[in-house]
Amino acid sequence: MTSSKDLTAGGASRIVISVDAMGGDRGPATVVAGIADSAKKNPDIAFILHGPEAELRPLVEKRRELDGRVTLRDATGVVSMEDKPSQVLRTGKDTSMWSAVDSVRDKEATVAVSCGNTGALMALSMIRLRKLPGVNRPAIAILWPSRNPQGFNVMLDVGADIRADAQDLLQYALMGTSYARNGLDLDRPRIGLLNVGTEEHKGRAELKEAHDLIAAHAEQSNFDFVGFVEGGDIPGDRCDVIVTDGFTGNVALKTGEGTASLIGDLLKEAFAYSPLSRIASLLALTSLTRLKKRIDPRRVNGGVFLGLNGTVVKSHGSADATGVSAAVKLAFQLAQSGFGERLAARVAQSLEKTDT
Numbered sequence: 001m002t003s004s005k006d007l008t009a010g011g012a013s014r015i016v017i018s019v020d021a022m023g024g025d026r027g028p029a030t031v032v033a034g035i036a037d038s039a040k041k042n043p044d045i046a047f048i049l050h051g052p053e054a055e056l057r058p059l060v061e062k063r064r065e066l067d068g069r070v071t072l073r074d075a076t077g078v079v080s081m082e083d084k085p086s087q088v089l090r091t092g093k094d095t096s097m098w099s100a101v102d103s104v105r106d107k108e109a110t111v112a113v114s115c116g117n118t119g120a121l122m123a124l125s126m127i128r129l130r131k132l133p134g135v136n137r138p139a140i141a142i143l144w145p146s147r148n149p150q151g152f153n154v155m156l157d158v159g160a161d162i163r164a165d166a167q168d169l170l171q172y173a174l175m176g177t178s179y180a181r182n183g184l185d186l187d188r189p190r191i192g193l194l195n196v197g198t199e200e201h202k203g204r205a206e207l208k209e210a211h212d213l214i215a216a217h218a219e220q221s222n223f224d225f226v227g228f229v230e231g232g233d234i235p236g237d238r239c240d241v242i243v244t245d246g247f248t249g250n251v252a253l254k255t256g257e258g259t260a261s262l263i264g265d266l267l268k269e270a271f272a273y274s275p276l277s278r279i280a281s282l283l284a285l286t287s288l289t290r291l292k293k294r295i296d297p298r299r300v301n302g303g304v305f306l307g308l309n310g311t312v313v314k315s316h317g318s319a320d321a322t323g324v325s326a327a328v329k330l331a332f333q334l335a336q337s338g339f340g341e342r343l344a345a346r347v348a349q350s351l352e353k354t355d356t
Contacts, residue, residue, distance in 0.1 A: 014046050015335045017328055018109035020100040021051035022078045023116025025318045029059055031115065034324025035070075036063040038332070041325075045332050048103050050075045050096040075099040079116050081317060085123035097121060101128045104310040110335035113302075113327050115315040122160055122305060122314075129310040132347050137161040137168045138307035139246070140314065141179050142253065147237040150184045155234060157246040158253045158303060164245035166209035169193065171347065173214045175306040176241035177223045178346045182337040183304075183330070184240070188222055192229030192239035194248060203228065214243070221346065302327035304334065307347070311340045 019035055021028040028051055035047050046069045049056055053074040060066050077095035079088050092098050097116050103109040105128050114121050122138070131138060139157035146153040154176050157164065164172070173191050180189035193211055195203040200211065211228065218225040226239045234242055234252060244252070271281035305312040311334055315327035334340075 014044050015332055016046045016048060016109040017331050017335070018048045018100045018103035018112040019050065019328070020096045020112070020114035020116055021049050021056055022075075022096040023114045023121075023317070024315070024324070025081075025115070026320060028056060030319070030321055031324055032056070032059040032063060032066075033321035034319070035328055036065050037321055037325040038328040039063075039069050040065045042329075042332065045328070046070070048073055048100075048109050050099040050103070051078075052076050073099050073103070079120050081117050083117055083120055085117075085119045088117070088120040089123055089127060092120070092124070098124055098128070101125055101310075101312065104312070105129055110340070111311040111313060111331035113313045113315060113324075113331050115317050115319050115324065115327075117317075118159065118303075118314055121312065125305055125308055125310070125312045129308045129312070132307055132309060132344050134347055135171060135307040137164060137171075137246075138305055139172050139175060140249075140303040141176060141306055142303045143183070144234055144242075144256070146235045148240060150186065150240070152184065153234065153236075153240055153242060154180050154184070154189075155242040155244070155249055155252070156306065157244065157249050159246045159250035160305065162245065162247035162250075164206075166206045166213055169206070169210035169243055169245070170213040170217065171307065172243045173223075173225075173241070174217065174221055174346050175343060176243060177221060178339070178343045179304060179306065180241050182334060182339045182342060186240055188224060189241050190224045190226050190239040191218070191241045191243060192226050192233060194234075194242050194244035194252075195228040195230065198228045198230060200228070210243075302330045304330070306343065309340075309344075311335070 021031045024031055038045060048071045050073045053072045056072055060070050075094060075096040077092060079092060079095050079097045097114055100112045100114055101124050104112045138160050140160045141154055141156035142158050143152040144155050156172050156176050177189050180186045191214060193214060195207055215225050229239055233239060271277050302313045302315050313327050313331045316323055
């Protein structure tokens with residue numbers, strides 16, 4: 001299609017995003033539609049697209065907005081949602097996911113985006129990119145709709161690892177701070193540690209230890225620590241970053257998604273109940289549209305892998321073109337802000353303080 005050198009020919013500031021075209025449930029046509037939407041909105045973005053070239057080339061050539069903006073990287077293998085991470089690590093060198101991560105490893109692209117198998121993507125990212133020095137457990141951070149002025153809170157970990165000790169939770173707090181600063185433009189984020197209550201005597205021993213560690217790092221790392229927070233604070237305005245282990249975070253995430261889906265279904269059912277309620281739905285259409293847009297998960301599609309020597313954005317497997325475009329937008333914003341370098345510096349700073 002084009003060479004990697006050509007990707008920056010249109011402008012010195014053009015940022016290259018590596019995209020796995022084959023990971024999503026909806027197929028490569030949806031992924032191509034999503035990156036085309038991103039290209040149309042943003043002239044400073046280019047792509048390396050990974051997958052079977054014979055299948056991808058016709059899809060890309062139909063999109064005039066992608067002309068001169070895409071390098072095709074032929075990769076015939078596909079990681080399925082059923083593949084085990086260990087299996088992918090052993091036999092997945094020819095897959096589009098492996099190729100997409102390697103483009104970041106080889107500095108051809110700044111961020112990788114994939115809609116594929118989360119466990120396989122995390123395993124590949126850890127093996128190919130390696131963890132930042134001093135990071136024990138990488139984390140997946142997501143944006144959660146909230147009452148805060150920025151509209152979203154950051155929560156991590158939501159499933160990279162089900163375990164986390166006090167030192168891990170401290171690193172999550174520092175990485176979450178960097179994400180909030182670069183992704184939400186918050187100069188001094190407020191950090192909360194998720195617990196079963198806000199009282200200092202509640203919770204497991206590692207949570208109490210993490211409470212003291214995070215509090216001790218707050219001033220030097222330029223964040224405010226609000227202490228323990230509860231589940232009701234995840235979408236609230238008490239803090240900007242919620243820190244927890246991957247088991248708890250993933251349960252909370254899936255519960256939130258399921259509840260949002262249930263509320264949507266119940267609203268549709270209520271407005272379809274009678275002729276009068278259908279008239280009421282027409283009168284409330286503007287407000288309902290605004291609400292739908294406000295809580296639309298496609299607008300914040302993308303969990304960010306933190307703690308690696310490179311940035312990876314995991315899109316929902318079921319993402320449509322709008323969702324893929326949102327994940328690419330997040331990847332671009334993080335790349336533009338120099339997020340990877342800033343995160344590495346923050347982690348290194350925390351280690352220096354811990355060692356002294």
